[in-house]
Amino acid sequence: MAERANSGKWARVKHRLRTELGEDVFNSWFGRVEFEQEDKSTVTLSVPTRFLKSWIMSHYYDRLLALWTAERSEVVRIDVIVRGTIRPRTQPLADSKPAETPPPRPMATIAAAPAAPRRSEGPEGHFSGSPVDNRYSFETFCDGAPNRLAFAAAKAVAEADPGKLNRFNPLYVHAGVGRGKTHLLHATTRAARRADPSRKVVYLTAEHFMFRFVAALRSQSAIPFKESLRDIDLLLIDDMQFLQGKSVQQEFCHMLNALIDGARQVVVAADRPPAELETLDERVRSRLKGGVAFEIGAPDLDLRRRIVATRYQIAQEHNPGLDIPDPVLEYLxxxxxxxxxxxxxxxxxxVAQWQFTSQPVTTTSAEITLRDLVGAREPRRVRIEEIQVVVARHYNVSKADLLSSRRTRTIVRPRQIAMYLAKALTPRSLPEIGRRFGGRDHTTVLHAVRKIEGLIEGDKTLADEIEMLKRLIDE
Known part of the structure; x- marks a missing residue:
């Protein structure tokens, strides 16, 4: 019973964090946090990495403690532990029998190349960056119409002479999940290091950059840290949308300016265009927009066929006798x-179906195996401006009215509905939404969201009207 109550408290704490931080930020820092236990005065949470522990303790400890204290006033401390450091109980019980060794099970072999240990390539300097995966290269990257421009620009960057001004600077690549951004950055890193081993090439995730910067501040080594960054010949930053914190962004902006002004190359990848990175400082966005941006689109049929053929060839190399008929591969x-x-x-x-069932893989069996993937598409990315236009048109008000400070009922209700839809249909945080609605405070947005949620529960007409607005926005 107590365990269920604790689980309920953690669910409420997570809900409030998600509301305050927005879906993107919440998933980045709290998506893998798990509740472990609670005693009289301490709550223990667990995370999968030391970096995540460090970041949460540095940036969200006070907020976590406040939320837990609101749930139970006796809580005075939050402990965050790394799950890998939790030692399993190995001491057998006195009456237990020795465990029988289970028979060996066949190991599923994935279709891609075997997962090699991740490591940083190139010379180890003061700042070696994030690990680069050996599986990702230009040779294993399938290029086609949706990614050809980004692919060509990345190869040009990797092959460019150090110190020579490149017109692709900064090079900005954006795309939805699973379309090859990280593969392209890893491939560029490896190719550039091979082309000129003396060239200082650093690949970084935004998460890693934040961690290293915070660690440098704590150890009072910020100046050497900054100097080591500005000595880079080619810097590649992945997942730019996760760069958080005013001081971190300021330092990143200084580094970006120093590198570009010094004819050093910068490559950035994110899940959206620079103009839509609303959590970033305006100066950083402006500098990123001043370079060259390429989008990697959804793979067309020709590119999908090439991806399947390439990965199937790799799978055959690691699974002798693998036989998946061409019609099944075409269906995929x-x-x-x-x-x-x-x-x-x-x-x-x-591949697993072929390996474990000892039955031929047919189109019929593939339809069952792949049914949750078939037809699945990434949801269309909704912009707050689109929501404002649709709501303004529906309620016969202007977009300027929605952003104004006018408090008449004919304006307030549409404004609240637009804010509610912005929270429901976009990953933007409450402060971001408030800024897009005339610079309002996040508490105003939260009030609007809760107000509309309450009205929907008791007003079927309003609920149907909002569903209709969602369909109009999604068209």
């Missing part, structure tokens, strides 16, 4: 349309 390429990662996952399932 035609039916799984969302992104390359889902295609690889679908092929892995078919």
């Amino acid at each position: 390429a035609q039916s799984v349309v969302s992104n390359g990662r889902d295609l690889e996952g679908g092929l892995n399932r078919l």
